[in-house]
Every structure is written in structure tokens, then in C-alpha cells.
Amino acid sequence: MRILYYDCFAGISGDMNLGAMIDLGVDAGYLKNELSKLNIEGFHLEVKTDQRRGITGIKADVVIENPDNEKHRHLRHVEEIVNNSSLSDAVKTNALKIFRLIAEAEAKVHNIEIQKVHFHEVGALDSIADIVGAAICLDWLKVDKVMASPIQLGGGTVKCAHGIMPVPAPATALIVEGLPVKAGLVNHEATTPTGAAILAAMVDEFSTQIDLPIAKTAYGIGNRDAEVANVLRVYLLDDHSAETDVETVEAVLLESNIDDMNPEHYDFILNQLFETGASDAWLTPIIMKKSRPAVMLSVLCGPKTVEQVKTIVFTHSTSLGIRERRIKKHMLHRQEIEVEINLGKVRVKQSYYQGRLLKSKPEADDCKRLALENGITLREVERMVINQLEG
Structure with missing residues (x-):
């Protein structure tokens, strides 16, 4: 079982998340290639090794090539960009879920309809890349579960498009409603709306308990050089022994x-x-x-x-x-193999418990096809497969 665990002791932002995912093993070239499927120009991803308070990790920056021409989009514009791309359905679904969480929060803060929300931050290219990139990285990792610690929000105030706001920003506060949080570790915005929405959309369980072996630790480097290391720490928990349990x-x-x-x-x-x-x-x-x-x-x-x-x-x-x-x-650990009988190939699902093979079940659709093609009963095809396995 593989688990992605977010240790948000110093908060999370979109760029810190991308850096942590790359440091964890997501191929930067693959991420850049997948982002190009959005078919929008004007940005590129820069990746480098950096440090905060002696902790080494990956700094990932979405660079806007011509800020003066940057557009601010509404939700429907973002949805069109994502839906018209050639990204996988899983990536599209997760990315749009994150966007919608932010849009719903902004709509509630400003008391307007969701489609009238004017995205000052998340409609910009860098936030689009951060959010879609988060969905791409999760899809690449192929983990069984995503977990996170309580989210550190920070303190003080933050400057945004509408002026000076208290930390957490109003949109962030709405996004993290019902989630375990902490505050006051630092006197700045530790968790951004984008970072909060990534966690709210992707995390299956919030907990301080880690029950599986840590296979890898990685760090995403933030922009600040504060007294508390401005990094996002993530763990890949992987229990190989559970593969036969x-x-x-x-x-x-x-x-x-x-x-x-x-x-x-x-x-x-x-x-x-x-x-x-x-x-x-x-x-x-x-x-x-x-x-x-x-x-x-x-x-x-x-x-x-x-x-x-x-x-x-x-x-x-x-x-x-x-x-x-x-x-x-x-669920028992399962694998699929292919068995060759004299009538053709049949897929077989095998299940294991404590390292021991318990059951072998021929795929019904394959057996039906061969039975019809050869004018024999379904039982005869299944018996041939079982005999081949036992032989």
C-alpha cells in the first residue's frame, strides 16, 4: 500500500506543492510536457535545488513570460481550458475540483454567483499551472491514499487584490472549514487559497498518525526566508509486506x-x-x-x-x-495473468492472502467469447483454464 502524506507544519502553497512532488520523484520533464497539453502560452516551469534554514529541496516556479499581458479569467474560462486539453480524465476531474473549491469560496466571500467570480489569483497562468500541475503529479504517483497533518495557516495579514486581509485570507478560511488546522506559528500567510484547495480536494484523511514505513521524504521550497523553514514536507509511505496481505x-x-x-x-x-x-x-x-x-x-x-x-x-x-x-x-491483494489454452488466451484474476495464492478466477467475458466461437459450454472453457493453471 502506497500513501502520500502531507506534513504541513509550515503551511502549503501551489508552488511548494509542485516542488515537493518533483523532489518526491515526479519527473519534471513529464510534468512540463503534461502542462503543455493545456495549449496556452505565456508561461514556463523552472525547477532548481534550493535551501531554507539548511533544508534542501526543490524550488518550482511558474514563470509568467509577459506579465503585462496576463489575463484574469472567470471560472468558465478556466473550465474551458482544462476540458479542451488532451489531459487524462482523472487529471481534469481533480483539477476542476480544486478550481471549483476556490470559486465557491470566493463567491461566498463576495456574495456573488459562482460564474461571476473574477479570478484575480487562480485565473492567472501561474495558478492554473500550480493547480493542474498538482492533479498531474497525483496521477503520476499512483498512490492508494492521500493523507495530511493539520494545516498550519500562519498569522498576521496578507496583501491581496482586494487590499490587506487577515490571515487566513477569507477564501482560505472557507476552504478549510471542517478540516483540522493550526495557526500562529509564523506571522505571515503560511497556507494560500490554492494550497488549501489542493488539500481539501485531494486528501482522503487528516491524521497525525503514520502507521506505515517511510519510503521517501521530500521537500518543496517556498519563497520566504523566515525563521521557521518555509518548506512543505511530504512522505511516501510504502509497505511492501502488505502486498501479499x-x-x-x-x-x-x-x-x-x-x-x-x-x-x-x-x-x-x-x-x-x-x-x-x-x-x-x-x-x-x-x-x-x-x-x-x-x-x-x-x-x-x-x-x-x-x-x-x-x-x-x-x-x-x-x-x-x-x-x-x-x-x-x-481487500485481498490481486493480480491479473494471462493463460493460453488451445482455444485462445484467457485473463485470470488471482487473489493472495499472507503470501499464499487463494483463488484463481477466469475472466467471464473471455470464457464466453471462446465458448461461443467454438460451440462448447462455458464450463468446458473454465475447466480448460483451471487444468492449465494446475498443470
Whole structure:
């Protein structure tokens, strides 16, 4: 199991995050190439080794090539740039989630509609690169979970487009609502709105407990040379021994009782749920009040896809409410191999427990295809695969 852990003892900003990710192992050339897929000109990424208070790390700066021509964009402009790019769907989804968190906060601070928010900071090229870059780096790392310590906000005041503001800035304060924070370590803005939104969008769990071995420590260097080292520390936690054991992940179970919907619509909803990333979804016959027969729709998903799942259930069903429960999911370590029989190739999923192979399950779609092509039963194909494995 691999976990990315943010140790935000001195706060976090967009550029500190990029530096930390590169120091952790994300290839800088890959990051630059992926950012070029935004198809916008006027910036480039500079990466160098730097130090703060004796701590060495990576300083990543998004350099604006012609600041006088810099545009300030609204949310829809940013969404168009991201959606029209050739970035992966996972990167687009995470980047837009971060942008939207900031837009919602700014809209609430200024009491305006979200699409009327004029992005003074996050609509600029450097913030677009910081936010999209954060999504690119997370996708590159392929971790199973993201965790973070309480967020250090800092103290004093900060100068922004609207004047002098208290720390945390109003938008930052809204973004971190409900998250564990600390304040007062330094007399400046330790966590920016961009840094706060990256954590709010990407972190699965906030905790001071680290239970897995630290495989690597990395540092992203900030702009300040303060008494407290202006760095973002990140850890890569990697437990190789768990690869043959049980993996435990955070999951969310969403349930809704439905008694007034056309049964033909359930297939459509289930397909939509799986396409959006639900790990499982099922229907259970139940009896509701007044002895009415009904169906309970259950969806199992990761914390990051909860809102998308809720949108599908509310939009495409007659449900008026959803129950939500945070649970832990325990999964056997699995791998997929390919087995060659005289009829063709069949994929096989194998599961392990404590280093021992427990089960081998031929892929049903492959077996069905070979059974139909050769005019034999499904059982015969499965038996051939099992015999090949045991032989």
C-alpha cells in the first residue's frame, strides 16, 4: 500500500506543492510536457535545488513570460481550458475540483454567483499551472491514499487584490472549514487559497498518525526566508509486506430507498454509477411503510467520488434522500495473468492472502467469447483454464 502524506507544519502553497512532488520523484520533464497539453502560452516551469534554514529541496516556479499581458479569467474560462486539453480524465476531474473549491469560496466571500467570480489569483497562468500541475503529479504517483497533518495557516495579514486581509485570507478560511488546522506559528500567510484547495480536494484523511514505513521524504521550497523553514514536507509511505496481505482503504456507502420509479431505469443508473468510478452498486428488494414493495439502491465508492455519485442518484432516480456512511474496505491483494489454452488466451484474476495464492478466477467475458466461437459450454472453457493453471 502506497500513501502520500502531507506534513504541513509550515503551511502549503501551489508552488511548494509542485516542488515537493518533483523532489518526491515526479519527473519534471513529464510534468512540463503534461502542462503543455493545456495549449496556452505565456508561461514556463523552472525547477532548481534550493535551501531554507539548511533544508534542501526543490524550488518550482511558474514563470509568467509577459506579465503585462496576463489575463484574469472567470471560472468558465478556466473550465474551458482544462476540458479542451488532451489531459487524462482523472487529471481534469481533480483539477476542476480544486478550481471549483476556490470559486465557491470566493463567491461566498463576495456574495456573488459562482460564474461571476473574477479570478484575480487562480485565473492567472501561474495558478492554473500550480493547480493542474498538482492533479498531474497525483496521477503520476499512483498512490492508494492521500493523507495530511493539520494545516498550519500562519498569522498576521496578507496583501491581496482586494487590499490587506487577515490571515487566513477569507477564501482560505472557507476552504478549510471542517478540516483540522493550526495557526500562529509564523506571522505571515503560511497556507494560500490554492494550497488549501489542493488539500481539501485531494486528501482522503487528516491524521497525525503514520502507521506505515517511510519510503521517501521530500521537500518543496517556498519563497520566504523566515525563521521557521518555509518548506512543505511530504512522505511516501510504502509497505511492501502488505502486498501479499489485506489492503484496507477508506470507502463510502451510499443508500437510498426507492418505491416509485420505473424499474427499467435502474440499468441506466447502475451504468452511470460504474462509469463515474463507483467500485460497486447493487439493488435490494425491501418492504417500506404501508407494506409497499421497494428497492434499496446501494453504492460503494471512494471519498473523492461521493459528490458525483450523489448527483447521479438525485438526477436520474426519484429518490429524495441518501444515507451516507464512512466505512473501511478490506481487500485481498490481486493480480491479473494471462493463460493460453488451445482455444485462445484467457485473463485470470488471482487473489493472495499472507503470501499464499487463494483463488484463481477466469475472466467471464473471455470464457464466453471462446465458448461461443467454438460451440462448447462455458464450463468446458473454465475447466480448460483451471487444468492449465494446475498443470
